[in-house]
Structure formats: C-alpha cells, structure tokens
Amino acid sequence: MPSASSPKLRARPAPKWRRRAEARPEEILDAALAEFTARGFEAARMEDIAKAAGLSKAAIYLYFPSKAAVLEALIEAKVGTLAQQMETLALAGHADPLTAMRMIATMAAHRLAESSILAVPRLVISISGRFPEIAEYYRTQVVEKARGALEALIDAGKACGGIRAEIDTKAAARAFIGPILFEALWTHVLQGETALNDPQKLIQQQFDILLNGLEPRA
Amino acid sequence: MPSASSPKLRARPAPKWRRRAEARPEEILDAALAEFTARGFEAARMEDIAKAAGLSKAAIYLYFPSKAAVLEALIEAKVGTLAQQMETLALAGHADPLTAMRMIATMAAHRLAESSILAVPRLVISISGRFPEIAEYYRTQVVEKARGALEALIDAGKACGGIRAEIDTKAAARAFIGPILFEALWTHVLQGETALNDPQKLIQQQFDILLNGLEPRA
Amino acid sequence: MPSASSPKLRARPAPKWRRRAEARPEEILDAALAEFTARGFEAARMEDIAKAAGLSKAAIYLYFPSKAAVLEALIEAKVGTLAQQMETLALAGHADPLTAMRMIATMAAHRLAESSILAVPRLVISISGRFPEIAEYYRTQVVEKARGALEALIDAGKACGGIRAEIDTKAAARAFIGPILFEALWTHVLQGETALNDPQKLIQQQFDILLNGLEPRA
Amino acid sequence: MPSASSPKLRARPAPKWRRRAEARPEEILDAALAEFTARGFEAARMEDIAKAAGLSKAAIYLYFPSKAAVLEALIEAKVGTLAQQMETLALAGHADPLTAMRMIATMAAHRLAESSILAVPRLVISISGRFPEIAEYYRTQVVEKARGALEALIDAGKACGGIRAEIDTKAAARAFIGPILFEALWTHVLQGETALNDPQKLIQQQFDILLNGLEPRA
C-alpha cells in the first residue's frame, strides 16, 4: 500500500510502546469500518470510532497518527485476509475448472448475502475520489489478483475443452463476476429486493446462461 | 446504467456580472456535481461550489436551502433526463429485441468511456450510507426503470424465439448489465486499464458469450 | 433625539425623493415595532419587517439608512405622541389634583391592559445596553416629562391641602407610578395573572393605600 | 428584588493554563452574564464570552451545548441563590412584620445601588420575547416567591393590627415593591439621577407614605 503517497498522510513513526498494540488496533479498525461505512469517511467522527472501540478519542492517536492513517490501515488489514483467500480458492480448482468456478460463485453469493462483506469495497468506492492511491491499492491487491486467478481458471477451462477456445478470457471473467457484483450493489447499496437470499438458485440460473447462452441451441 | 452527458459538467468561466436568474440553479448543480464527486459530499465546500458556479457562497442559499438540498436537487435533476432516455431506448426495439439489446450495449459502452458519465451513480453510492432515501430514489427512478425496460426486451426476445423460453428474465438482465457495470467501475473508480477504449470489440465479445455461452456447442 | 450620537449610526442624508414618504415610513415603523418586540432588535430580520410592511427588503432603505435608524425613528415617533398626551392630561387637572391623579391612574390602568402599550418601553429596556442614547432619550422625553407633570400635580395637591405638605414630592410620584408599572411588567413581560382586567378595582385599592396609608388611623 | 451580588461578575484575568474543570461552568456563566447584559443576548458573541472566561470559543461547548443553553443555565444559577435568600428574609420577620418590611426595603435599596444587581432581571426582561419560558421560570421561581413571602408578611401585619384589616394584600405588596422597582429601572436602565445613593432617606420617605398615606390625618 502506498502508505506515504498521499502528501497529507505522514508515515507513522515506528512507535516504541505498542505494547498491547496487537489487540487494540484491530478493535479500532473494526469500529472505524463501521463508522466509515455508515456515515462516510468525512462525516465519521473520531470520537464515535473511539467510543465504539471502547477507548478515548485521544487513545486512537497512540496507534494511528491521523484519521487518514486509520483508513489506510483499515483497507490494508481487510485486504490481507481477502487476497489470500481468493488465491487459495482459485488454485484449488485447476483439476475441474468449471466445477471450481461454480463453487467460487456459490461461495461468493453466500458471502455477499451478509451486508458486512460489501462494506470494504463500498468504502473504497466512496473514497476513491479523495484517496486515489487507496483505490489503486485495492485494485492491484484485491481485484486484479482475483481477476488473475479467475482468468487462470478460465484458461485452464479452455485448455481442457470445457470452454470454447475462441472466447476472450477477460470477457469471460467479466461475464462471470459482473452479474454477481451487480446483484451485490443492488442489494446492499441501493437496497433493492435481493435474489441473494436464494444463492443456490441465483448461481444455477447464472451458470445456465453463462455456459449455454441465451439463444436456443440448434 | 448511465447517463446523459451533461455538456456543462465543467463549470464555465464565471461571468463578471449577473445574468438570467433562471440559469443559476442549473449552474450551481453542475458545479456541485463536480465538487461532490471530486471530494465527496462532506468534504466539498459550499464556497468552492459557489466559485465554480460563478457566485458568492451566500447566493447559493437563494436557490437551495442547504447543502443537502443541493445534493437532492442534483440527483433529481440528473435522474429526470436519464429515466426517460432509457425508456425510449428500450421501447424502440421491440421489433428485434436482440438487435436492440446490442445497440443499447454499444451505446452504453461508448458513453461509459467518458468518465463524467459515472459521476452520478458513483456519488449515489458514496452517499448511500448517509442518505438512504436518495439511494432508494435513484434505485426506483433509474435503475429499476432501466431494469424493467430491459426485462421487457428480454421477454420480447423470449416471445419471438430469439431467447430460450426457460431462461429466467431477471438473471438474463443481470447477465447483460453486470459485465458492463463492472467494466465501468473497474475503469473509472478503480482506475484499471480499460477495455472501454474499444467498445465495439468489448460488446462483440460480451454478446458472443451472452448469446452462445462458454461451452462449446455440440 | 441624539440621532448621530452613536458612532455607528450615520446621520441619514436628507433624501431628495421622499415623495410618498409620509405614508410608507409609518407602515414600516409599525412593522418594525412588532418584529423588534417579538424577537428583539438583533434577532429581528429586515426582511420580515419589510414583508409585514408590504415592501421589499431593499425598499426600506429608501426611507431609512440602516436598521438602527429604523429603531431610532421608531422610538422618536412613538415618543412624540406619548409625551404630549401626558402633559395635556396633567395640566388638565390642577383644579382638583387628587381627582386628576385618580383619572390618570384609571386611564393608565386601562391602557396597560392592552399588551401593545408596553411594547415601546419594553423595547427601550431591552436595547438600553446597546443604545444608551436611546434609553436616555426615552427617559428625558417621556419618563421625565411624565414625572415632571405628575410632580407638578402633587405640588398642586400639597398647595391646596389635599396632600400633606411634608411629603417628598419625588417619593410621592414614585409611590404613585411604581405599583402601576410593576403590575404592567408583571402582566406583559412575566406573564403572570393580572389584576389589570379589573382596572377600576385595581386603582381603587391602590388609591386607598396611597391616600390613607397602611396603618390604621387613630 | 434582586439578586446575590456575584463577586465574580468581572471576569478574572485569564490564567495561562488549565485549572480545575469544576470551576469552568461558573466562570463561563459569569462572563456570559456580563456580555449578555452589555450587548443583549443576540448581539453577544460566544467568542467574547469565551475570551472573558479565559477559554477558547470551542471550550464553552464542552460545558454547554448551545448559546441558548448558556442563557438558561445562567438564569437558573442566579435564580437558585436568590430564591432562598428571599424566603429566609421574609420568614425571619413574622414577629414584627412592619419592622421586617422596613429592613427588607432598606436592604433592597442598598443592594439596588449596585448596578450589577439588576443585571439578571434586566436580561430576563430583554429576552422575554424570544424565550417566554425563561421569563415564566423567572416569574415563578423568583418574583412569585418573593411576592408570596411579602404577602405573608403583610397578612401577619394585618393579623397583629399594624396594618389595616380591610387592605387588599396584593395591592399592599404592589405598593411596597413597585416604587423600589421603579427607582431601580430608572437608575440603571434609563440612567436617570438616582435617589438610591441615599437609601436610608429613600426608604424613610417611602415608608412614611406607605404607612400614613398622602392625605393629612384628621
């Protein structure tokens, strides 16, 4: 993460104390995520974050040098977990790529039903104007990795004949991810009625189209 | 799925002296959109909006009672143009639904290449936490309408045999919209390298998958 | 009235136009009195005064150079009427001073029942901190005149034997005015239950005490 | 009928650094009283109050949520002291009611000579239009209590024969309080020449009239 790239984000001086520094920061970040997504980065108040984390406002500054630093650390932390999960998943399924894709989609659909899962990407979208480096970081660390893994899967599918060879890999990845993403935004951001409450069926339908296409087969 | 390219999105150079008062609100909204998307709603300063619109800070309050009211009016105004465009488009193509869909997608891909097009939906996403009613308004007035129109098109396609009858309409709409939306977010929010600079090809590939599916035909 | 005594009150330049200047100003002053007493001088908005007077905000400035000038003119106007009324009254009754006093008190009690009557003195009290010259002007032009007239009456009463000669004139005036004033403040400012709704009785009781004293006569 | 001379009405020189937080609210209220009475509630600036109290503007908001809240707290605080003083005084003198009344009047006259004493009632009058509840609060907590105590005294006087039985108690109270109140307003609000600089004589004269009446005894 480009931690000092933003000119207003001073690098935090490696602190000497940081004793219980393993427990506290995480609590703070959790609280911050909640506040940031509820009210937006600017509108979120350090005091509320502190209260939610069970600290005093001033104590946050023992762990993070500024509000922006909290945001950065927050993204960084969430990204860590995510990225590796994805790679594992994708690598797991080179044997039978299509089955692997269906598993991935099912899992994704399940997790996207919980609204907290979308919190981070939503936050990233909302602050992307003010913190482009964070958006970029998220893209490279999360989305691009996931995309890469998915594309590898699709290539594997093409290799073993489950997927037509002439298909553009990027387009296929997009066709796979896009609908799920759309449903997630629709549900959690725009608060529309969701198809996510029956993930099994959602994925079933999606895969039918994805694999067989809209047109009737000859 | 986006939006009338307001030709005034860039604020015009502030004129030295007063002009027709009827133009003012629109100028203010254009300036506001620019500031809101650049910095976020909270971080945008009324003074900057005013300056960009060529007015004094206080003058904005002659037209809108508060910052939040500017936001609301902004969304409302943009939504107005959008919604009707969409319906027109969709209704236009019941004769040959599949061709119509391809046209719509091509047009969308073209327009999404301009980054200003995504400004409003992005703004909606970023403020959806603080102003859920606005998000809902946007959903019902824009997204739901567009979705409805598209679903009608798909139903027409099913009726005339161009689309398999057993396909779920909602899923098909999702499969159509999702990838385009994903590419737009990818490009403008996450700033990844875009496929949008060759919209023709993008749509070509997308439709190939959408119509024929990933699997080889028997 | 010390019209330019306050350094912040510029003397208004004798205007050339002032054509319908006889009707408008009075309407403005009436509206101003209402707003000033309802909200206080500072909190009263020129726009509300204008609206109440049936003009545009800007039009007030054709008649008065500033908000403070409106206040001054207002006091000046109200004082004019009051002062002469009082003198007339007092002079009228040198023949039978005690009867005259009773008449004055009765009339005062009647008029003080209307809450609008107290509006000006109340306003004077409330702005006395910020505009000491106005307070002084009011004292000299109204209260001192009234007091003078009343003291003359009391002196006349002493001369004709209706009032004990050894009584201090100022103290007698105070004893006469004070209770009425108190009742008025009590009623209109502090909103207590009033004795003013039976002015006849009020004055009866007051005069009994005033003339005969609290102690039993020998 | 006024009030405990708060010895801190003049703001103390602001100390360089923090002191006991418990003292702060009181300091703020003292400073606020000074500013409110000098300029009026609306015209008084929070910054000036803060400066006078030796704090920053923002610090006031640690203790009071708004300017109006400062006003309310101010009145409440001053009222607290006052009310109990009055009751004590009045109860003290049931043995010899007339002597007690003379003592009360003397004390009142003495205290009214200090201009700070009238500050609170004056403030109450000036804001009564905008904050009627405060005026009412002041009436019930202060004026009505004082009046009640005084009326009890007068009733006691009637019972022991020092005051004529047929006299209306309320009227007598008014006749007692009114002149003192008038002199106070006259002196401190209208800035007339005062009789208060010889309180002894003032009370002497007042009581002569009050007890014996204006008319010569037979």
Added chain:
DNA sequence: TATGAATGAGTCTTCATTCAT
C-alpha cells in the same frame, strides 16, 4: 498506556446592505 481538557482551523449558514434595472 490512557484520557480529560482544550483549541485552531475550519464550515455552514444568516443577514444587513448594495446595485442594476
């Protein structure tokens, strides 16, 4: 480590006042 107290630098909002018409 932790915090209560404090503040400087803003931001929205209001309003008396001006001016072109």
Added chain:
DNA sequence: AATGAATGAAGACTCATTCAT
C-alpha cells in the same frame, strides 16, 4: 419609487488533533 439579485462580513458550532497528567 421599487425590487430581484447578489454579496461581504460575521457568528454559531464542529472536529481532528494536541498536551499535561
């Protein structure tokens, strides 16, 4: 004589951040 439009200056209130303890 009148006003719709505009603004400069000001004020209440907020909040990230600091500091003494």
